Amino acid sequence: MVVPVRSALSEQDVERATTAAAGGQLLFVCLTGHGMPDGLSAPALIRVTRAATADLRSAHVIAVPLARHDGEALDESMLDQVLRSYAPEAEVVRPTGEGDYRETVRAILRAENPQGTDRGAVVFFTGLSGSGKSTLATALLNHVAETGERKTTSLDGDVVRRNLSKGLTFSAEDRETNIRRIGWVAAEIARHGGLVVCSPIAPFDSTRRDVRRMAEDAGATFVLVHVATPLEECERRDRKGLYARARAGEIPEFTGISSPYEEPADAEVVVDTTGTDIATALAPVLAELHQRGVLTRSAD
Numbered sequence: 001m002v003v004p005v006r007s008a009l010s011e012q013d014v015e016r017a018t019t020a021a022a023g024g025q026l027l028f029v030c031l032t033g034h035g036m037p038d039g040l041s042a043p044a045l046i047r048v049t050r051a052a053t054a055d056l057r058s059a060h061v062i063a064v065p066l067a068r069h070d071g072e073a074l075d076e077s078m079l080d081q082v083l084r085s086y087a088p089e090a091e092v093v094r095p096t097g098e099g100d101y102r103e104t105v106r107a108i109l110r111a112e113n114p115q116g117t118d119r120g121a122v123v124f125f126t127g128l129s130g131s132g133k134s135t136l137a138t139a140l141l142n143h144v145a146e147t148g149e150r151k152t153t154s155l156d157g158d159v160v161r162r163n164l165s166k167g168l169t170f171s172a173e174d175r176e177t178n179i180r181r182i183g184w185v186a187a188e189i190a191r192h193g194g195l196v197v198c199s200p201i202a203p204f205d206s207t208r209r210d211v212r213r214m215a216e217d218a219g220a221t222f223v224l225v226h227v228a229t230p231l232e233e234c235e236r237r238d239r240k241g242l243y244a245r246a247r248a249g250e251i252p253e254f255t256g257i258s259s260p261y262e263e264p265a266d267a268e269v270v271v272d273t274t275g276t277d278i279a280t281a282l283a284p285v286l287a288e289l290h291q292r293g294v295l296t297r298s299a300d
């Protein structure tokens with residue numbers, strides 16, 4: 001009997017396979033190639049399969065790096081060939097995943113898929129220069145430092161450009177490289193359970209969506225915050241005098257003046273900081289983070 005495995009086996013799956021094998025050999029084939037394991041990493045798929053079948057005497061667990069292709073029919077026929085090459089005469093038992101999991105399997109699934117504040121998270125502020133991204137990011141980081149609930153990392157636009165992205169320009173290509181680097185680092189930190197607060201301009205919709213995908217593929221919660229303070233207000237603030245210089249033609253490709261900012265249509269939170277204090281502007285961000293389980297504690 002041969003069992004192709006793409007996700008955790010339930011007790012009922014194992015029982016069905018054992019009954020069908022009627023004392024004969026059982027071969028569990030973990031499909032570990034790209035796109036095959038369902039919601040698990042390849043090593044975790046092997047571990048849960050070993051745990052689910054630990055009590056079986058005549059069972060073997062092997063891993064086959066068969067990757068998912070474009071069509072279901074092709075995937076099925078490749079799988080069929082693979083199974084037949086390992087066990088030419090064997091009947092195939094397909095698991096349903098329905099039923100209960102053994103405690104050892106559940107423990108692995110829990111560790112692989114952390115929930116609540118154990119789960120990594122990326123809070124990504126985007127908006128024009130002077131919109132309030134750094135101020136709100138700092139306020140959020142201070143809030144979390146005060147509650148002591150989670151470990152945090154800040155990836156602020158200006159700071160990243162002095163370190164990780166030193167030497168990059170403000171061309172569209174370099175901005176994209178800059179944001180992808182932020183996304184990659186953020187996803188790696190979040191993969192290990194950290195809370196990452198990013199605050200670059202990130203003017204392009206497609207790059208922001210890529211960053212969301214990177215974070216979510218790392219198993220993290222992603223929250224996009226559009227700091228939607230209008231250009232007129234950012235320009236009125238002109239804290240660094242950059243808008244005046246951009247208007248005077250001294251800074252080329254300045255966001256909002258001579259370089260585009262694509263407003264996000266997929267932001268979880270939108271805040272306009274015009275005429276509001278910082279705590280008021282941060283409130284909807286905190287509400288979203290509490291609602292998503294990223295934070296649970298309140299500052300006193």
Ligand SMILES: Nc1ncnc2c1ncn2[C@@H]1O[C@H](COP(=O)(O)OS(=O)(=O)O)[C@@H](OP(=O)(O)O)[C@H]1O
Pocket residue numbers: 128129130134157158161170174175176178179199200201202203240242251252253254255259
């Ligand atoms: N041409 C041009 N356009 C926009 N911004 C400019 C430019 N040149 C320098 N600066 C300063 O760089 C900060 C933005 O850097 P980012 O890395 O966040 O930008 S981007 O996401 O790569 O588009 C931005 O900082 P913030 O004001 O904190 O947003 C500016 O101070």
Ligand SMILES: Nc1ncnc2c1ncn2[C@@H]1O[C@H](COP(=O)(O)OP(=O)(O)O)[C@@H](O)[C@H]1O
Pocket residue numbers: 127128129130131132133134135136199237239273274275276277278279281
């Ligand atoms: N409610 C608010 N939230 C955030 N910033 C505000 C608010 N009201 C006024 N500001 C001011 O706006 C400016 C925003 O600057 P900054 O946070 O550096 O923006 P960015 O990082 O988007 O360039 C700061 O001088 C800040 O004090």
